[in-house]
Amino acid sequence: MAPAVFVHYGGPTLDDDQKLVVRSQAMVSFRILSPPTEPPTTYLLAYKCQQLNHWLSAPTSLSFSFLKSDISRGPLHTRSKDPEQQTSSNKSGHQPADQVVLQTPAKVVQIANSGRKYKSLLPRTNELGQPPCYTHTSGIDANTFKDYLWRCSSYSSYLDEGFALVGFRKASYFRPDMTKPACVYIGWLLTSGMIDAFRGTPDIKYPYYEWNAVRELQKFLDMADARALHEVVYPVVILGIFDLVRFSPNTKHHLAAVEQFIKVRGGIQNMPQVMQEIVIMTDILQCIFLNTALAFMSVDEPVLHITTSDTEGNHLLSSPLLLCNDEGFCNVKDFVDIEQALQLARILGTTFDVISNFYDQGEPLEGIKTPELGYVHLAEIADVPVEVSNVSGLVVQTCALASRIVVRTIADLTSFDDPANALDMLTLFNNLRFLRLQSWAGLPYVYLWVNLVGVSASTVRERSYFVSEIIRPAFSYGCYQMDAFSTVLKNFIYLKQAIARRQAIANISSEGTPFEGDIWTA
Incomplete structure (x- = not known):
């Protein structure tokens, strides 16, 4: 087991109003809305779209135009396994991901008071490309992963514009790894923080996402002994850079963990060249922004x-x-x-x-x-x-x-x-x-x-x-x-x-x- 060098969060401490905002905005939660007895057409469209998206492989979703071309005219009836659960979901506006009650494709759309047989709105199984699922293969909610892909693309564009200053272009040296749950969450934090800082967003706080990011990262670090050094260091560096933008005191804890992992594993020379330079760059930037001591080099005399x-x-x-x-x-x-x-x-x-x-x-x-x-x-x-x-x-x-x-x-x-x-x-x-x-x-x-x-x-x-x-x-x-x-x-x-x-x-x-x-x- 890896040493517990990382900051442990017990979860965000929020008042009732903040919890309501978190629940309504959290991308890691599903928002299953129970329709009223006689829902309006627009509500019915949105609800069907949500139900269908849970059966599509992430991050693909059906367009609204597809639904509009074959929409039913009758009210939509859904069944929940637990009536009390349905009542609670009506109050909160959504259900957590681990409590979502998914229905079989045959029960997704039911047309009331009609003897006619309507063509199913769901695509055939062979048209899905993958078995029906509502999470990415890394275990991340499909909507979270889709949003992360967009943000990652925006962040890559943000970095790539830097090459306009030097007159040449290369692939970005620093791109978040999207293959592991910890990197997905922490990469989302990094890209969100950097883009918001660049746009001048005054308040850069994501307590709910930070909690999930750290929780996922801790799971990742618990198996650190079985992983390569750069695989352990990489996500911690990402989170450290995110906190650099926010000038969070946790930055020092994150990068102290990086330093300890590297020293325990025999030094920075045991890492790939790219990761060495990323770690050294982060170390220097932290020294400038937070006045910390350099961990992997020294500044003896200036070189002009x-x-x-x-x-x-x-x-x-x-x-x-x-x-x-x-x-x-x-x-x-x-x-x-x-x-x-x-x-x-x-x-x-x-x-x-x-x-x-x-x-x-x-x-x-x-x-x-x-x-x-x-x-x-x-x-x-x-x-x-x-x-x-x-x-x-x-x-x-x-x-x-x-x-x-x-x-x-x-x-x-x-x-x-x-x-x-x-x-x-x-x-x-x-x-x-x-x-x-x-x-x-x-x-x-x-x-x-x-x-x-x-x-x-x-x-x-x-x-x-x-x-x-x-x-x-x-x-x-x-x-x-x-x-x-x-x-x-x-x-x-x-x-x-x-x-x-x-x-x-x-x-x-x-x-x-x-x-x-x-x-x-x-």
Whole structure:
């Protein structure tokens, strides 16, 4: 038996109103409606459709047009084995999956007060393709599985759009496994959470589904000793990523379980290469989002220059956090309008100089608050309104806002989520929400840097969106360009840690704060 390292839920604690909502919306329950004595035609149609769907192999269902072409005119009579059960189902509006009373095909449709023989609405057995069933082969309710397939497709499309940034397409590196009950439930959570976060849904809570997901996962882990390491780790990583979006404290428990499983089984090298990179990526993201310690690597010193052979696609590999193959920022002219290219190159170059000097000296760059020394005046770009039709102008303004947050944080030795950065963060958030992902084509690591700044400067509602947009490239092109992508993430971790160390030293120093005043307005 596997060690009980996973979070155990006793089930959600809900009041009566919440239970009513859960029962009415839960996809894992069947909704068998008992028709009235003389049901209207629309009700009869819906009821027949529900009854027929239980006999069709998941996730196929008959269309309404099929039913409408051969509908009976008389009232529909159904029989339940237990009258009290039927009465209770009328009150709740549905029956749980394990209490559903299925009727034989001959009793599904009965026409009252009629001596005529009507052609059966049910397809023949040989037309079903599979024996009649109302659950997927994994044991999941057919409606749940069908909805999950749709969400999984949407999530895959969400990830695949990330390749628009790098100019090449490959199969998604990260797709939930739909062959096991635990992965179906947990994958549903992941896809729902990511899509809702991307769309800006304010409340991302699924207590009922989370309970079922964890319950199914615990069954899966109970037989962990008989499974391959990656089969045990994979669903826990999925659930951990879902909770990352919601900033749930359970994330630490999930990924601690991953760490323990991997260490007990001999290390991460015993996993397939793809799973190794997914686990490492998740470990780094958790460190950024939740300030946890890295489990599978360390961040000793920043690496500001690397040489990589990964040149597939047409995009800029460099960002203010990393220069690849000694390329500068002059090539941004290939991806934005020529009028804004010079401004963007100066913004990115200035930010890189500020960060690299802080890495080298441990101090803010001398004269960092004096724009006349040759550094671009960020206020003249960040605070000037830009026409919504000027896409390149909005991209440049967004980068100026991110740069101002970084420079201010380093200069004042504050945290990224300091109130002084709040207005810039909100404007940056609104710009990113407005711009299509194609607007950043060719600038994948600049886009990553902007979102890293955003997630560190945000506090509440906006964070889920930034996390969602960081996970999009992380599990699309990020895993294909692991060297460059992970180096950018680790450099950002080092930057946050270095600022925190210098801030602590400054707080205990008798000399006070190194800078005073504020010149960040135009």
